[in-house]
Amino acid sequence: MDILTDVHTHTAFSPDGQDDIDTMLARAKELRLAWWGIAEHFDYDYLTDNIPFDDGAAQFTDPEAYFPAARALQQSEKEVHILAGAELGFTRNRAVVPLYRNLIARYRPDFIVNSVHTQGTQDYYYRTPFRGKDKKTAYGEYLALVRESLDADYPYDIVGHIGYPARYAPYADKSMDGADFIGALDDILTTIIARGKILEVNTSAAGADAPFLPFPPIVRRYFALGGREISIASDAHGARRLADKRRETAAILKEIGFAFVTVPCRGEKIYVEL
Numbered sequence: 120m121d122i123l124t125d126v127h128t129h130t131a132f133s134p135d136g137q138d139d140i141d142t143m144l145a146r147a148k149e150l151r152l153a154w155w156g157i158a159e160h161f162d163y164d165y166l167t168d169n170i171p172f173d174d175g176a177a178q179f180t181d182p183e184a185y186f187p188a189a190r191a192l193q194q195s196e197k198e199v200h201i202l203a204g205a206e207l208g209f210t211r212n213r214a215v216v217p218l219y220r221n222l223i224a225r226y227r228p229d230f231i232v233n234s235v236h237t238q239g240t241q242d243y244y245y246r247t248p249f250r251g252k253d254k255k256t257a258y259g260e261y262l263a264l265v266r267e268s269l270d271a272d273y274p275y276d277i278v279g280h281i282g283y284p285a286r287y288a289p290y291a292d293k294s295m296d297g298a299d300f301i302g303a304l305d306d307i308l309t310t311i312i313a314r315g316k317i318l319e320v321n322t323s324a325a326g327a328d329a330p331f332l333p334f335p336p337i338v339r340r341y342f343a344l345g346g347r348e349i350s351i352a353s354d355a356h357g358a359r360r361l362a363d364k365r366r367e368t369a370a371i372l373k374e375i376g377f378a379f380v381t382v383p384c385r386g387e388k389i390y391v392e393l
């Protein structure tokens with residue numbers, strides 16, 4: 120039987136999360152998840168870069184509410200290994216570094232997802248970073264920032280959803296694996312391998328016309344370059360999408376050649392058969 124992992128999900132502690140942690144856990148048990156990783160949003164790039172929130176409602180995960188609640192559940196829960204993690208939004212603005220360092224020192228997340236959501240003062244989610252730019256330019260800017268994010272001055276375990284802009288891109292062909300991007304991608308993938316980081320395979324990819332992100336040819340390239348450390352994440356923001364497309368994704372990954380997923384937990388790595 121498959122050992123199911125879903126490492127990078129959001130509960131209602133995240134401003135855009137839909138279901139509370141107990142509802143999510145009940146669903147995780149129903150699905151018989153062995154490892155359930157919560158990675159609430161800590162988008163302090165929004166803070167340092169003065170990025171406006173939708174409807175003007177500035178909202179952040181309250182770590183003082185989230186971590187104690189997740190830790191308590193972690194202690195009492197016997198069936199599911201719960202990981203209390205964090206997703207940190209990268210920015211090249213150095214003002215964010217002490218904010219993340221303080222968060223990490225104070226709450227010691229079980230794992231950290233390092234994600235690029237924004238470019239300058241715009242989140243790809245709002246489609247504004249694409250304005251007036253062809254795909255080569257917009258994706259090129261994004262990949263340059265992803266490469267910089269790998270040098271983040273705070274610890275992280277997982278490189279989150281490479282290809283994130285493709286979820287929202289206005290281009291007919293949303294793929295990011297073409298000849299224009301091979302050089303940048305190889306640089307990113309070899310750096311992930313050299314640093315011992317984990318490449319996230321993120322199944323929240325409906326808008327990108329892909330089964331998951333990064334696009335499968337990029338994951339295939341990672342394997343060819345020697346990359347073996349991957350995680351699988353639904354990036355669910357509610358119980359309904361927990362472990363979404365987990366089995367189809369595992370089948371594609373096995374076909375590429377992967378034999379296990381890596382679950383990061385407090386600086387250790389746990390290898391779970393795919």
Ligand SMILES: [Zn+2]
Pocket residue numbers: 206234236279280
């Ligand atoms: Zn994200």
Ligand SMILES: [Zn+2]
Pocket residue numbers: 127128129158206354
């Ligand atoms: Zn996320």
